[in-house]
Amino acid sequence: xxxxxxxxxxxxxxxxxxxxxxxxxxxxxxxxxxxxxxxxxxxxxxxxxxxxxxxxxxxxxxxxxxxxxxxxxxxxxxxxxxxxxxxxxxxxxxxxxxxxxxxxxxxxxxxxxxxxxxxxxxxxxxxxxxxxxxxxxxxxxxxxxxxxxxxxxxxxxxxxxxxxxxxxxxxxxxxxxxxxxxxxxxxxxxxxxxxxxxxxxxxxxxxxxxxxxxxxxxxxxxxxxxxxxxxxxxxxxxxxxxxxxxxxxxxxxxxxxxxxxxxxxxxxxxxxxxxxx
Amino acid sequence: xxxxxxxxxxxxxxxxxxxxxxxxxxxxxxxxxxxxxxxxxxxxxxxxxxxxxxxxxxxxxxxxxxxxxxxxxxxxxxxxxxxxxxxxxxxxxxxxxxxxxxxxxxxxxxxxxxxxxxxxxxxxxxxxxxxxxxxxxxxxxxxxxxxxxxxxxxxxxxxxxxxxxxxxxxxxxxxxxxxxxxxxxxxxxxxxxxxxxxxxxxxxxxxxxxxxxxxxxxxxxxxxxxxxxxxxxxxxxxxxxxxxxxxxxxxxxxxxxxxxxxxxxxxxxxxxxxxxx
Numbered sequence: 001x002x003x004x005x006x007x008x009x010x011x012x013x014x015x016x017x018x019x020x021x022x023x024x025x026x027x028x029x030x031x032x033x034x035x036x037x038x039x040x041x042x043x044x045x046x047x048x049x050x051x052x053x054x055x056x057x058x059x060x061x062x063x064x065x066x067x068x069x070x071x072x073x074x075x076x077x078x079x080x081x082x083x084x085x086x087x088x089x090x091x092x093x094x095x096x097x098x099x100x101x102x103x104x105x106x107x108x109x110x111x112x113x114x115x116x117x118x119x120x121x122x123x124x125x126x127x128x129x130x131x132x133x134x135x136x137x138x139x140x141x142x143x144x145x146x147x148x149x150x151x152x153x154x155x156x157x158x159x160x161x162x163x164x165x166x167x168x169x170x171x172x173x174x175x176x177x178x179x180x181x182x183x184x185x186x187x188x189x190x191x192x193x194x195x196x197x198x199x200x201x202x203x204x205x206x207x208x209x210x211x212x213x214x215x216x217x218x219x220x221x222x223x224x225x226x227x228x229x230x231x232x233x234x235x236x237x238x239x240x241x242x243x244x245x246x247x248x249x250x251x252x253x254x255x256x257x258x259x260x261x262x263x264x265x266x267x268x269x270x271x272x273x274x275x276x277x
Numbered sequence: 278x279x280x281x282x283x284x285x286x287x288x289x290x291x292x293x294x295x296x297x298x299x300x301x302x303x304x305x306x307x308x309x310x311x312x313x314x315x316x317x318x319x320x321x322x323x324x325x326x327x328x329x330x331x332x333x334x335x336x337x338x339x340x341x342x343x344x345x346x347x348x349x350x351x352x353x354x355x356x357x358x359x360x361x362x363x364x365x366x367x368x369x370x371x372x373x374x375x376x377x378x379x380x381x382x383x384x385x386x387x388x389x390x391x392x393x394x395x396x397x398x399x400x401x402x403x404x405x406x407x408x409x410x411x412x413x414x415x416x417x418x419x420x421x422x423x424x425x426x427x428x429x430x431x432x433x434x435x436x437x438x439x440x441x442x443x444x445x446x447x448x449x450x451x452x453x454x455x456x457x458x459x460x461x462x463x464x465x466x467x468x469x470x471x472x473x474x475x476x477x478x479x480x481x482x483x484x485x486x487x488x489x490x491x492x493x494x495x496x497x498x499x500x501x502x503x504x505x506x507x508x509x510x511x512x513x514x515x516x517x518x519x520x521x522x523x524x525x526x527x528x529x530x531x532x533x534x535x536x537x538x539x540x541x542x543x544x545x546x547x548x549x550x551x552x553x554x
Contacts, residue, residue, distance in 0.1 A: 040390075040393060065342075068390055113345055116317060206493070206497045206499045206500070207493075210491055210494040213484075213486055214487055216484075217484035220483045220484070222482070223486060223505075224515075225505050225515070226486065226504070227504045227505065228502050228504065
């Protein structure tokens with residue numbers, strides 16, 4: 001009898017992370033979706049084996065990298081990236097009543113930032129109040145006696161019975177969030193198209209990153225992301241996170257070996273493909 | 278008669294940003310410190326000329342880049358980085374009473390993240406509640422009837438009359454935040470030691486970043502930061518933020534010219550030095 005698979009994600013229900021988790025869950029007939037209160041919770045529970053797969057946001061096309069996700073994968077947990085899910089984010093303005101004035105707008109700070117120009121143009125005098133998630137904001141709107149609004153998803157509107165006053169209000173046309181599927185045991189069988197690496201150089205000197213990138217340029221491998229991160233010891237001492245379009249473990253293993261000339265640490269965070277939407 | 282200089286910073290009072298603003302203010306005999314509610318507010322007010330200088334956080338040695346600061350400097354405002362201030366951050370656990378139990382811990386999400394292991398070890402069962410700033414958390418602690426705590430600065434303890442129960446509790450020894458001083462008009466006269474650049478490549482192809490870094494390696498210029506950022510149009514289409522240890526405007530101008538071979542946009546965000554503490 002097939003076992004039930006436990007998938008943990010950044011809750012509560014009604015968030016964009018839940019949409020991504022539902023997409024992932026379609027790959028497994030018997031599953032249970034478990035909302036967890038924070039990104040560290042999801043990663044630590046996966047690391048302990050209390051959940052089989054964890055789903056965490058790692059990058060948003062407007063807001064950039066979610067630092068805590070990458071840092072924990074590099075330093076604190078022993079998990080393998082098994083897949084990525086890229087989800088289109090459509091922010092809506094939600095209220096309890098279909099019409100009437102709005103006294104305050106609640107949402108997660110990233111969602112407010114993503115709609116900043118819309119808010120400035122349409123609600124210049126209305127205070128924006130931050131919450132832990134867009135779904136928490138929807139709950140506040142539902143329970144409030146005042147006419148307040150939530151910046152959130154269509155899913156949150158359905159979940160909390162709110163009216164959609166404006167749709168697709170982010171300041172840029174394409175607003176996507178990239179999620180990673182992580183776990184101790186390989187459960188997702190996707191053809192690897194991408195590798196995520198964490199590198200620490202042997203010596204911080206001019207030209208060292210140039211040499212590292214040379215290993216990829218020589219093999220004609222496309223980089224899709226690079227980021228220097230403080231080592232948390234000294235300013236100016238950096239690690240690097242790199243994503244590239246290649247399977248470095250199976251197909252281009254010699255790149256990993258040559259990186260050891262310049263790096264004291266080469267950690268493969270995962271070789272993975274995309275989960276189909 | 279010398280005019281009063283208006284310095285805007287990320288408020289409210291009692292934040293680490295205020296400490297940095299006070300450091301900056303020592304350079305100007307007649308000044309007024311103006312707390313503003315968010316990073317976009319500081320940058321937009323400086324851009325309009327409503328404040329003479331603005332002070333914003335850009336990078337923390339634990340949490341990494343403050344995305345909104347870099348993105349707005351690149352895309353939305355026409356401001357010059359005139360200096361940087363690096364401030365050592367010491368987090369403390371503050372309460373209203375000198376002894377007794379703690380029922381909840383309030384702070385800014387970044388501060389909670391920076392002390393995650395301390396909290397897990399010493400207060401594993403105590404809920405952490407996020408606030409807009411460490412100073413707002415101090416205010417909540419001061420006004421609460423329940424025995425709750427704030428993760429904040431010594432300065433917040435003094436400001437709100439709280440007891441310091443633990444000092445220096447961040448998970449890593451060195452915890453620093455880097456602030457930028459920005460303005461329309463050059464008011465800080467520091468010898469430039471560093472240049473911050475924003476680059477958009479002509480064509481996204483394997484090896485293009487390698488070629489860009491080659492221009493710096495050839496001149497033996499040390500890079501102190503590199504970060505690819507989504508263009509906000511398509512995933513996989515990236516801008517780059519680069520910091521290097523050189524005055525590219527005066528001393529190494531040929532590097533800027535040669536970058537035009539690979540980049541459609543080369544924006545100098547500033548050539549600047551450090552403000553003395």
